[in-house]
Amino acid sequence: FAQVQVARRMGIKQSAVKTNIDRIREKYARIGRPAPTKIDLRIRAIEDGLVDSMEDTSTADRNL
Numbered sequence: 069f070a071q072v073q074v075a076r077r078m079g080i081k082q083s084a085v086k087t088n089i090d091r092i093r094e095k096y097a098r099i100g101r102p103a104p105t106k107i108d109l110r111i112r113a114i115e116d117g118l119v120d121s122m123e124d125t126s127t128a129d130r131n132l
Contacts, residue, residue: 071085
């Protein structure tokens with residue numbers, strides 16, 4: 069999802085989404101597990117058990 073879509077879905081500002089993603093990336097970097105891209109963030113989330121590796125995002129509602 070794009071940050072604007074996440075913001076709409078969560079009912080928050082796009083800047084809040086960006087801030088939170090930046091904070092997550094900083095935390096991962098501090099512990100030696102950098103996640104500079106969306107793919108890296110997804111891999112970290114799978115590794116940490118936060119999302120299912122088989123979750124299909126291709127069918128998600130893209131018209132929020």
